[in-house]
Structures are given as C-alpha cells and as structure tokens.
Amino acid sequence: MPAQARRIALPRAARIGIATAVTGVSFALPLVTAMSAQAHPAPAAAVTAAPAAAPADRAQASSQESYRVVSGDTLSKIADAQHVDGGWQALYDHNREVVGGNPDLIFPGQKLVVAGQAAPAKPAAPAKPAQPSAQDAAPATTAAKPQAQLEVQTEAAKPSAQLQTQLQTAAPTTAVAAVPVAAASTFVAPLANPKLGTAYGVAGSMWASGHHTGQDFVASTGTPLRAVGNGVVVKAGNGGAYGNEVEIKLADGHYAEYAHLSSIGVKIGQTVKAGQQIGLSGATGNVTGPHLHFEIRNGSEYGSDINPVAYLRAHGVAL
Incomplete structure (x- = not known):
C-alpha cells in the first residue's frame, strides 16, 4: 500500500504541477501584455504627435x-x-x-x-464658400445706397422751372454779344484797308530760305502800321536785310514781325495793344520799293515762320 500510494501520489503531484504550471502561464500572459503596454508607450504617442507638429513646422x-x-x-x-x-x-x-x-x-x-501663407489643402477650406456668398450679398446692399444718393442729388441739382426760364432767356443774348466783342478787341490787320501783295511761301532765289517767309502788304512810305494783337515789343531797330524792324511777342506766344519801316514808334519792352500804332511803312533794307513785309513766327528768330494770312483769318481778321 505505501508503494502503491506513492505511485498514486506521483501522478497527482504531476497533475498539480501541470495545473500549477498552466495556471502560472495564464497569469503570466496578462502580466507580459500589461508590461509590454507600459514599456512601449512612445510609438503610439509619436504617431499621434507627428501630424500635429507637421502643420506648425x-x-x-x-x-x-x-x-x-x-x-x-x-x-x-x-x-x-x-x-x-x-x-x-x-x-x-x-x-x-x-x-x-x-x-x-x-x-x-x-x-x-510672404508671411501667413495658407495651406492649399487646409481642412477649413470647405467653409470658405460661405464667406464669398456673404460678400456677394454686401455689394447689393451697398450698391443701393449710391443709387439712392444719386437720385437725391439729381433732384437737388435740378433748377426750378423759374430758373430754367431765366437761363433759357438770358443765354442767347450773352452768347451773341460775347463773340463779336472778343474778336474785334483781340486781333486786327497790320494796317488799315489792307491790300495783299506777294504771298507767303512763294519760291524764289531772292530769299535766303528759298521762299517768301512773310506776306507783303501794299503800302506807300509813311503808312501807319499797327499791332495786330496785344503783346510786348521784343525787337525795335535795324534788322539788316529787314531794314528797320519791329517784333512783338503776342499774348498767345506767337511773334509778329514788321520789316522795311521808315520809322519806329515803339521801344523794346513796351506793352502794346491791338490796333496801337507801332511805326510807319517804308523801303529800308533789301527791297525793290516801299511796302510792309509782315510775318507770324512760332519763335523770335528767322526761319520759324508760319502763314500769316491764315493765322490772322483764324483770329477773325478779314483779309
């Protein structure tokens, strides 16, 4: 019996040992799992933190x-x-x-x-379309205000019926009276009862430029000459081939040149008015007989001439 009991006890011990071993393994597995979770927390945190850090970078x-x-x-x-x-x-x-x-x-x-750059694929991007719609609605409200203001201003700017009648009645009288007065007081012919001689631009070897640089007016010696417009005298003296000359800088910036005078009646720097006498015609300088050689120039010196008859006619002078 003791021997048999020992034989029976051995299998029991083995079973107990096996059961203990199995139980120990079952306890160990959760423990290993828990320890592994505690020992390796970094990967999970790194995966979570990496996307959050990237946008900031x-x-x-x-x-x-x-x-x-x-x-x-x-x-x-x-x-x-x-x-x-x-x-x-x-x-x-x-x-x-x-x-x-x-x-x-x-x-x-x-x-x-380029500061504050926005990412193109930003998650908040879908919310932006709502913003333009609000902005699109704003101009409609804003546009209505100027229209209302314009209507008010237009009504306020309209003259009364009485004022309109006064303006319509006064306008024709003012317009008709102003034009003849301005034309008559601004420009005149260089002499009374003008008679045209050799025309401007006629070609010929007798002129240094190859053409006639002015307009000749028929005038006997001693015929009074006058300023064609308001201006200041810039030349008054002997001009060589031009003989006795007078040049006036007109108010619009052009220059009026008078040549071959028998006498000069103005001085350099003197202010003259349209129609004022400046001298007498004659035959001084290079001439074949008494007459007035008259020029209109863009500048003071020889060679800047323009058509004097066309200029005077454009200013209302009948020639």
Missing part, C-alpha cells in the same frame, strides 16, 4: 518664405498665387516698408516676405 517655414516681384505682378496676383492668408492686404501690411505708401505701385526686383 510648415507654417513656420512658410512665414519665412520670400518672393521676388517680376514684371506684371500685383499684390493681389502674388497673394492668390502664394495662397497668402488675408489676401493682398495682409501681404501689403507685412511689406509696407518695401512697397511704400501706394499698394498699387510695385516694381520688378522687389523682395517681398
């Missing part, structure tokens, strides 16, 4: 980016192309010292800091 890098202006650029174009958060206003605010006081005036070669 990109934002920091984009805030330091720069853009060099090329021909045809505007702040609006650059802001759209670079996805600048806040548009051209934000871009201008960050580069005010470079651009200056006028945001519409930028030059090729300027280096702009």
Whole structure:
C-alpha cells in the first residue's frame, strides 16, 4: 500500500504541477501584455504627435518664405498665387516698408516676405464658400445706397422751372454779344484797308530760305502800321536785310514781325495793344520799293515762320 500510494501520489503531484504550471502561464500572459503596454508607450504617442507638429513646422517655414516681384505682378496676383492668408492686404501690411505708401505701385526686383501663407489643402477650406456668398450679398446692399444718393442729388441739382426760364432767356443774348466783342478787341490787320501783295511761301532765289517767309502788304512810305494783337515789343531797330524792324511777342506766344519801316514808334519792352500804332511803312533794307513785309513766327528768330494770312483769318481778321 505505501508503494502503491506513492505511485498514486506521483501522478497527482504531476497533475498539480501541470495545473500549477498552466495556471502560472495564464497569469503570466496578462502580466507580459500589461508590461509590454507600459514599456512601449512612445510609438503610439509619436504617431499621434507627428501630424500635429507637421502643420506648425510648415507654417513656420512658410512665414519665412520670400518672393521676388517680376514684371506684371500685383499684390493681389502674388497673394492668390502664394495662397497668402488675408489676401493682398495682409501681404501689403507685412511689406509696407518695401512697397511704400501706394499698394498699387510695385516694381520688378522687389523682395517681398510672404508671411501667413495658407495651406492649399487646409481642412477649413470647405467653409470658405460661405464667406464669398456673404460678400456677394454686401455689394447689393451697398450698391443701393449710391443709387439712392444719386437720385437725391439729381433732384437737388435740378433748377426750378423759374430758373430754367431765366437761363433759357438770358443765354442767347450773352452768347451773341460775347463773340463779336472778343474778336474785334483781340486781333486786327497790320494796317488799315489792307491790300495783299506777294504771298507767303512763294519760291524764289531772292530769299535766303528759298521762299517768301512773310506776306507783303501794299503800302506807300509813311503808312501807319499797327499791332495786330496785344503783346510786348521784343525787337525795335535795324534788322539788316529787314531794314528797320519791329517784333512783338503776342499774348498767345506767337511773334509778329514788321520789316522795311521808315520809322519806329515803339521801344523794346513796351506793352502794346491791338490796333496801337507801332511805326510807319517804308523801303529800308533789301527791297525793290516801299511796302510792309509782315510775318507770324512760332519763335523770335528767322526761319520759324508760319502763314500769316491764315493765322490772322483764324483770329477773325478779314483779309
């Protein structure tokens, strides 16, 4: 019996040992799992933290980016192309010292800091369409205000019926009276009862320029000559081939030249009025007989002549 009991006890011990071993393994597995979870927390945290850190890095890098202006650029174009958060206003605010006081005036070669750059694929992007719709609604309200103001201003600007009648009655009288007075007081012919002689522009070897630079008026020696318009005398003396000459700078900037005078009645620097006598006609200088050689010039010197008859006629003088 003791031997048999020992044989029976051995299998029991083995069973107990096996059961104990199995139980120990079952306890060990949860323990290993728990320990593994505690020993390796970093990978899970790294996976979670990496995406959050990336946008911040990109934002920091984009805030330091720069853009060099090329021909045809505007702040609006650059802001759209670079996805600048806040548009051209934000871009201008960050580069005010470079651009200056006028945001519409930028030059090729300027280096702009592209700050606050918005990511193109930003999750919040789908929410932006709601913003334009609000902006689209604003102009409709704003546009109505100027229209209302315009209507009010238009009504206020309309003259009364009585004032309209007064204006319509007075206007024709004023217009008719002003034109003849202005024409008569501004320009006159260089002498009374003018009779045209050799015309302006006639070709010939007797003239240094190859053509007649003025308009001749038939006048015997001693015929009074007069200023064709208001002006200042700039020449009064002997002019070589022109003989005794007088030149007047007219109020509109042209010059009136009188040549071959027998006597001069004005001095340099003297102010003259249209119709005022400036001298007497004669035959001094290179001439074949007494007459008035009259020129209109763009400048004071010889060679800047224009057609004097056309000039005087354009100013209301009958020739």
